[in-house]
Amino acid sequence: MLKVLITCMWLLGAAYGAMAHATSVVFLNPGMSTETFWVSYAQFMQAAAKDLGLDLRVRYSERDAHTTLAQAREALQGSSRPDYLVLVNEQYVAPQILRMAQGSGVKLMIVNNALTTDQVQLLGKDATWVGSLVANDEDAGYLMLTDLLRQHGQLAPGQSIDLLAFSGVKNTPAAQLREQGLHRALAEHPEVRLRQLVYGEWSRQRALEQAAQLFNRYPQTALVWSANDEMALGAMQALQEAGRVPGKDALFSAVNSPPEVLQARLDGRLTTLVAGHFTLGGWAMVLINDDAKGLDIGALGGRDRKEALFQLIDAAQARRLLQPMTPVDFRALSAVGKPASYRYPFSLQLLLR
Structure with missing residues (x-):
């Protein structure tokens, strides 16, 4: 009996030691x-x-x-x-x-x-x-603009299209790399006019305020590139408050995949979504x-x-990511x-x- 008790105590001690040294x-x-x-x-x-x-x-x-x-x-x-x-x-x-x-x-x-x-x-x-x-991250920035253009459709010869861009915190490598991807895509598509790039600092409220001014300044904006989801949602809200329809009057892109953004992708309000990180x-x-x-x-x-x-998230993948x-x-x-x-x-x- 004593031997069994000692063995049990040793096993418990070993188990405790393993836990303590996790x-x-x-x-x-x-x-x-x-x-x-x-x-x-x-x-x-x-x-x-x-x-x-x-x-x-x-x-x-x-x-x-x-x-x-x-x-x-x-x-x-x-x-x-x-x-x-x-x-x-x-x-x-x-x-x-x-x-x-x-x-x-x-x-x-x-x-x-x-x-x-x-x-x-x-x-x-x-x-x-x-x-x-x-x-x-550089690929993410590139993928967003190229897919926005694909979704918009081919332009007539000599036609141009206006773009607004919302980057994150300026002194953050991921934001900088996504911007580099954006500029790589712009170099391949001279028909796109980048009207302004602003730093929304990853914030929905800040992007909302910035976008409200920018849509007034550039009423022909047809594409909106955003380096994360919160800024995209803020810019979309600004467009709605201006009486226009996201996904119809302007096409939006975003990075990240929370439920609200996945649903926007399914509803067509968000045209392009990149996620995975x-x-x-x-x-x-x-x-x-x-x-x-x-x-x-x-x-x-x-x-x-x-x-x-x-990677680009299509409707089927957005639906899958909304599930457990x-x-x-x-x-x-x-x-x-x-x-x-x-x-x-x-x-x-x-x-x-």
Whole structure:
């Protein structure tokens, strides 16, 4: 009996020890805790962390860079440091956090907005991170304008078409890359006249106010390009308040896939939708899991990765994304036990099955 009791106590202790030593992760979420995109982003991360046995804690900055830095300082210099810190280079905060992390023993993973070339050069070899994972933001910007033009239809010879563009926060790599994609498409289509590009700072209200003025200034606007969903919705509202019909009097594009935007895509008010990068945090959890288990994730496709996650969302896919999400087997995506030739199959298609 005593032997059985000792064995049970040993097993309980082993189980407790395994739980106590679960790899801990803190995610510095740059968005609002009420912002659909960043909440769904964190939920997908939590699903991945749970499946992989990671201990994930999410901290929202409420779109305040000073708060992000304070949260980073607490995580890196506090008494209970995580094993990994996941951050976004929103408003160029990454270099300061990388400097803070030196000597902390905490490993860093960068998602969504990687370091710029200038930042890498300025930091030098002293600042290190486990890896970075971003989406094909430049392609997203390009896809939106080219699809808007396809949906509009061919113009007569010599005819031009007016475009307004709403970008995000100016000092954010993702916004800059989406703008680059827009300008690449513009270079291929000289018939498109970009009347004005403004920075809506990812905000629906700000874009609404900007668009109200711009539609008055440029009444012939037929195409509206937006670097996220909230700004597109704000611009659409401004057009409606001006007595015009989104999807008919002007065609709109957007990035991201919350229910409100998916429904607008189905209703035809939103003509072009690009989505897929809300999955980045979940895929980052797979990389962290494998790094924590001793795998060299750099040998499995590179340390700094750009994944082709953005794709155009048609009506059928919008309808599918409005349904309950297909459970993802994150453990099956791990490279543990896979051959050296294995490459992570990160894709929105894993959720559209």
